[in-house]
Amino acid sequence: MPRIKRKRDALPTLNYTRRGFRLKDGRLHVAGGIALTVLWSRELPAAPTSVRIYQDSLGHWYASFVVATTAQPLPATGAVLGVDWGVKETATTTSDAHDLPHAEHGKNAAQRLARYQRMMARRKPARGQAASKGYRQARKQTAKLNKKVARQRQDTARKWAKSVVRDHDSIAVEDFRPKFLSRTTMARKAADAAIGATKTALIEMGRKHARDIRLVHPAHTTMDCAHCMTRAKHALPLSERTYTCTACGAVSPRDKNSARVMLVRAGLNPAGAEGVRPP
Ligand SMILES: [Zn+2]
Structure with a gap:
């Protein structure tokens, strides 16, 4: 049976649009005067329009940026x-x-x-008990x-x-x-x-x-x-x-x-x- 998803059990995510975050000296500043140190997996190809900060099932935190990209066409093959x-x-x-x-x-x-x-x-x-x-x-x-x-x-x-x-x-x-x-x-x-x-x-x-x-x-x-x-x-x-x-x-x-x-x-x-x- 499909399990019911509840917001209070869901992993946290935070979304910020243009006005809610800023990148400065490689650090991510989000609304509320919070500065985060980000381990960059690669350089951003353009200025990001929004960011989603989320925690995965392992407890690791990620910052996922939305960036407008252009297609990188490959040479035609005829196949x-x-x-x-x-x-x-x-x-x-x-x-x-x-x-x-x-x-x-x-x-x-x-x-x-x-x-x-x-x-x-x-x-x-047991029901109502905290997990060991x-x-x-x-x-x-x-x-x-x-x-x-x-x-x-x-x-x-x-x-x-x-x-x-x-x-x-x-x-x-x-x-x-x-x-x-x-x-x-x-x-x-x-x-x-x-x-x-x-x-x-x-x-x-x-x-x-x-x-x-x-x-x-x-x-x-x-x-x-x-x-x-x-x-x-x-x-x-x-x-x-x-x-x-x-x-x-x-x-x-x-x-x-x-x-x-x-x-x-x-x-x-x-x-x-x-x-x-x-x-
Ligand atoms: Zn046939």
Whole structure:
């Protein structure tokens, strides 16, 4: 069941617009005469228009600045790419060189995560009681591990997105919605989270470098033939790894077929066949 979020339990955030903050000598001055020393992760490309100061689940404080940026266009390549998301391969694309196998970041942490979660359950404070030191420790370790996994995913996703965006002008992407996140197994959750992080990274990277990213509605993408666009009468069972078209007889690996369907649906590859790149 979704848990109710309460403001008094939420982590603190403070927002300041232009008149509420000032940068002077590398320090951040906010309204009320408060001066903060900031560890800069990088130089700001322009004067910020607002800042959000927030605390994360580990208790670390961050200052996040809003800065107007301009796109950094990359040289045109004349290439297009179709992307299909999946469990075993996080991304299957129309270019073999750009397929992204599932990194299984969550898998390596799952055992330790389970241990911390057991610790939390055991040390759980009674209703109305303050949380014990042990409970808070376990909670912090859980948060730390979750954050580590999320960062690993983001790192993998950004590196992949960079190479995809560098090598293609237009990219057709399945508009994936994580529908299984709330139930089913750890493996499925991890795959969903990896897809979510990768999709976000790709969209951000595309915007940064002024590339054409097209989101494709995911319905029936596994049922259509990328060769002749005929829809199969029945959905392929997940165990079936090859797509065979009953209309034109085209045979191709299931995920590669879906990736090609993305291209055709986005209007990027009217020729359809074999994922041929237009001249
Ligand atoms: Zn066909």
